[in-house]
Amino acid sequence: MTAICEIKELRQRAKKRVPRMFYDYADSGAWTESTYHANEAAFGKILLRQRVGVDISERSAATEMLGKAVTMPVALAPVGMAGMQQADGEIKAARAAEAFGVPFTLSTLSICSIEDVAEHTTEPFWFQLYMMRDREFCGQLIDRAKQAGCSALVLTLDLQLLGQRHKDIHNGLGVPPKLGLKSFLQLASRPLWCLKMATTKRRTFGNIVGYAKGVDNLTSLAQWTASQFDQTLSWQDVDWIRQRWGGKLIIKGIMEPDDAKMAVKVGADALVVSNHGGRQLDGAPSSIRALPAIVDAVGQEVEVHFDGGIRSGQDVMKALCLGASATYIGRAYIYGLGAAGEHGVTLALDIIKKELETTMGLCGETKVAQLGTHNLYSD
Numbered sequence: 001m002t003a004i005c006e007i008k009e010l011r012q013r014a015k016k017r018v019p020r021m022f023y024d025y026a027d028s029g030a031w032t033e034s035t036y037h038a039n040e041a042a043f044g045k046i047l048l049r050q051r052v053g054v055d056i057s058e059r060s061a062a063t064e065m066l067g068k069a070v071t072m073p074v075a076l077a078p079v080g081m082a083g084m085q086q087a088d089g090e091i092k093a094a095r096a097a098e099a100f101g102v103p104f105t106l107s108t109l110s111i112c113s114i115e116d117v118a119e120h121t122t123e124p125f126w127f128q129l130y131m132m133r134d135r136e137f138c139g140q141l142i143d144r145a146k147q148a149g150c151s152a153l154v155l156t157l158d159l160q161l162l163g164q165r166h167k168d169i170h171n172g173l174g175v176p177p178k179l180g181l182k183s184f185l186q187l188a189s190r191p192l193w194c195l196k197m198a199t200t201k202r203r204t205f206g207n208i209v210g211y212a213k214g215v216d217n218l219t220s221l222a223q224w225t226a227s228q229f230d231q232t233l234s235w236q237d238v239d240w241i242r243q244r245w246g247g248k249l250i251i252k253g254i255m256e257p258d259d260a261k262m263a264v265k266v267g268a269d270a271l272v273v274s275n276h277g278g279r280q281l282d283g284a285p286s287s288i289r290a291l292p293a294i295v296d297a298v299g300q301e302v303e304v305h306f307d308g309g310i311r312s313g314q315d316v317m318k319a320l321c322l323g324a325s326a327t328y329i330g331r332a333y334i335y336g337l338g339a340a341g342e343h344g345v346t347l348a349l350d351i352i353k354k355e356l357e358t359t360m361g362l363c364g365e366t367k368v369a370q371l372g373t374h375n376l377y378s379d
Contacts, residue, residue, distance in 0.1 A: 007311045007332045014338030019186040021171035022084040026334045029278035030163035036278025039309030042286035046318045047377040051364025061356050063368040065326045066248050071101035072353050077330035078128035083111025085338040087196040091120045096345035098123045113206030114148045124151035132228040137212045142244050153245045158253030160231045163280040238266045255290045257297035270303035295323030313355025320371045
């Protein structure tokens with residue numbers, strides 16, 4: 001692979017190597033995609049203060065997340081169907097994250113199961129939970145994550161119903177995908193992807209098939225999934241989840257200070273400021289715009305993590321300067337996964353770390369704990 005300097009180059013390679021329906025699934029937003037694009041664009045409006053005459057020879061992005069040492073304050077966010085970007089994708093991403101020294105979060109809607117990832121890693125990873133109508137199944141998912149040694153549960157609250165994603169509809173991406181001429185041509189145009197996918201048995205939702213009652217094939221999976229989004233989900237359910245889990249709890253999908261306060265009230269150890277990558281409520285503000293008010297509301301009581309639009313180490317630094325204690329990347333590592341598998345994920349992490357440490361130095365900072373609004377220009 002020729003030298004790759006930034007995340008957008010990984011994106012270009014992934015687009016050439018992953019079938020369009022699966023590439024678009026990860027790289028798209030709801031409706032007009034205005035919020036998806038706003039997540040990225042908002043970072044460009046935040047300006048950094050350059051400082052000189054400071055000894056920056058000893059710089060480090062190392063810090064802690066939920067009390068555990070990390071190489072940099074960046075976790076791999078939960079991404080559904082990552083195993084369709086490349087065969088065994090979740091396993092490859094988890095191994096890359098472990099070797100790099102940052103957390104990996106496995107999605108409920110992953111292709112590789114909790115047990116698959118646990119078998120191929122040696123360090124605890126995080127598990128992301130969608131609350132389904134089938135409470136028995138949800139309880140079993142929590143128990144399986146505990147049995148696998150997961151060190152944190154990431155509860156996503158902003159998927160009570162599915163945002164309308166036009167690209168998925170046009171591409172015929174469902175459960176199972178509509179295998180017409182259009183989708184066949186998409187797959188046929190990516191022979192290397194097909195060859196690798198043919199070598200694995202992991203091609204469906206590994207956490208669901210064979211575990212949810214009555215779900216043992218793609219047809220029954222489609223019927224089950226369509227009925228499982230729970231519009232009755234409330235904060236009372238979160239209390240049940242917290243007690244069933246009994247470990248570190250992260251609540252994801254917070255965009256308002258009042259919701260952040262509720263997350264603290266129900267016992268969250270951390271919350272994630274996130275609009276689901278612009279994939280749910282189109283027309284919502286960018287995540288970075290929502291971050292400062294939430295930090296002001298609860299930042300002294302709980303770790304405030306940030307997710308949405310990060311494509312560089314500079315974006316990570318800007319979020320940290322605005323009060324986030326840690327950040328998540330989703331698409332940025334998915335591009336790496338689609339472009340070059342485990343090595344591509346490592347490359348994405350390495351790019352972001354180098355950009356973060358370089359930017360810290362040019363702003364006259366040497367430690368993550370030193371970062372703050374003094375590093376930014378105010379309007």
